[in-house]
Amino acid sequence: MDLPATSVGPQVEFQDEKRQMLLGKLKDTLDCTVSPTAWACLWLSDISTLEEKVAPVNPSQLEINRSFLENFDLGVIGRQWSQRHRSKSTTSSPRSTPSVRSKASLPSTPLQQLARSDQPEAQESELQPATSVTMITTPTRGVKCKVGDVETKPTMSKRMRGDNEPRSIIAKEECRRRDGALCILTKYPDPIDVAHIFPFSMGSDKQDKSFWNLLKIFWSQERVDAWYNAVFQRGTEVLENLMCFAPHVHRWHTKGLFALQPVKMSEDGKCLTLKFYWLPRRSTSVEMDIMDTPSIPEDLTGLPRNLKAWNVITERKICSGDEIHLETPDPDNLPLPDVRILDMQWVLQRLMALSGAAEPCDNYLNDDDDEEGDPVSVEGSQIDEDDYG
Numbered sequence: 001m002d003l004p005a006t007s008v009g010p011q012v013e014f015q016d017e018k019r020q021m022l023l024g025k026l027k028d029t030l031d032c033t034v035s036p037t038a039w040a041c042l043w044l045s046d047i048s049t050l051e052e053k054v055a056p057v058n059p060s061q062l063e064i065n066r067s068f069l070e071n072f073d074l075g076v077i078g079r080q081w082s083q084r085h086r087s088k089s090t091t092s093s094p095r096s097t098p099s100v101r102s103k104a105s106l107p108s109t110p111l112q113q114l115a116r117s118d119q120p121e122a123q124e125s126e127l128q129p130a131t132s133v134t135m136i137t138t139p140t141r142g143v144k145c146k147v148g149d150v151e152t153k154p155t156m157s158k159r160m161r162g163d164n165e166p167r168s169i170i171a172k173e174e175c176r177r178r179d180g181a182l183c184i185l186t187k188y189p190d191p192i193d194v195a196h197i198f199p200f201s202m203g204s205d206k207q208d209k210s211f212w213n214l215l216k217i218f219w220s221q222e223r224v225d226a227w228y229n230a231v232f233q234r235g236t237e238v239l240e241n242l243m244c245f246a247p248h249v250h251r252w253h254t255k256g257l258f259a260l261q262p263v264k265m266s267e268d269g270k271c272l273t274l275k276f277y278w279l280p281r282r283s284t285s286v287e288m289d290i291m292d293t294p295s296i297p298e299d300l301t302g303l304p305r306n307l308k309a310w311n312v313i314t315e316r317k318i319c320s321g322d323e324i325h326l327e328t329p330d331p332d333n334l335p336l337p338d339v340r341i342l343d344m345q346w347v348l349q350r351l352m353a354l355s356g357a358a359e360p361c362d363n364y365l366n367d368d369d370d371e372e373g374d375p376v377s378v379e380g381s382q383i384d385e386d387d388y389g
Helices: 017-030 036-044 047-054 061-071 076-081 110-116 120-124 169-178 210-218 221-232 247-254 339-355
Strands: 192-196 242-245 258-265 271-278 323-327
Touching: 017 036, 017 047, 017 061, 036 061, 036 076, 036 210, 036 339, 076 210, 076 339, 169 192, 169 242, 192 247, 210 221, 221 339, 242 247, 258 339
Parallel strands: none
Antiparallel strands: 192 242, 258 271, 271 323
């Protein structure tokens, strides 16, 4: 993997002339405004799926597209990715299934069924591609953890994930070893969070499949399949889905305040280069004009309320566009983060920021994160060493 310079940066999709042309046609055809999330999805979507919306095979699809983009609560994508969909309940009942809510009562259509159903029948919709995401079966999960909890009692020193198995302490130790027990961004040494790229809270096979079906409306089957299989082939508790963050950096990432773009992986798998970008939260209206062009500045040195970061070794301020180099001495036993999961993160972090799903500015420094952040441990003197979030 080695992205060309023309594909690097948070604004690449917005500057694509073909995308601008297709969105112009879509606006003329549909003649409607859309929700902030639908607007962000269209500007970040794959060109192939955009072409299908502009020139659908079935003429009736245009009306379905209009109803879907204008009325559906696509914000479920951002809420689930940011982990704000989770209940405060800590009971061991099965994970509830969020539903996609419509703002208006619409006739039942295959696209609506696709978007709101978590049943297998939804994947047989005539509007889905012939092939579907390969749903890899995992054991039934039941036990839930409250997001953001940091348990210090001995009886809770090992959080239990939904399948009643302890979260992988081995993966935690391997991540610290691979990353040198330092925050990959700031080089901060202690305390350190072992953080998930794909949220732990979404790692259950009880996860509402509407999330993945919604992604397939805007991103290609091949790309969504790659994301899905990268996550569920072995689960979330693997080294390829973990990185070391300082606690505040971890929280910023969960809140959608920055994104990491994977730009290069060495052929031997020993070196991965990421690009860091601050993501200012966009103030959005209830409705958006499709042709309002998004903007994510590429030269930011921080965010409002003096949110800034420094490399504690070089004492250099961390700015948008800075490169992060991750290395491993053993790509077989200590693999670097999976570029497919990082690609998903790169898309959905920007989606959060553009749609307004990222945390409001007033909450940037809020310590009350009961429903945000995967439940990882903050390592150091504060907690039991056996506690792997």
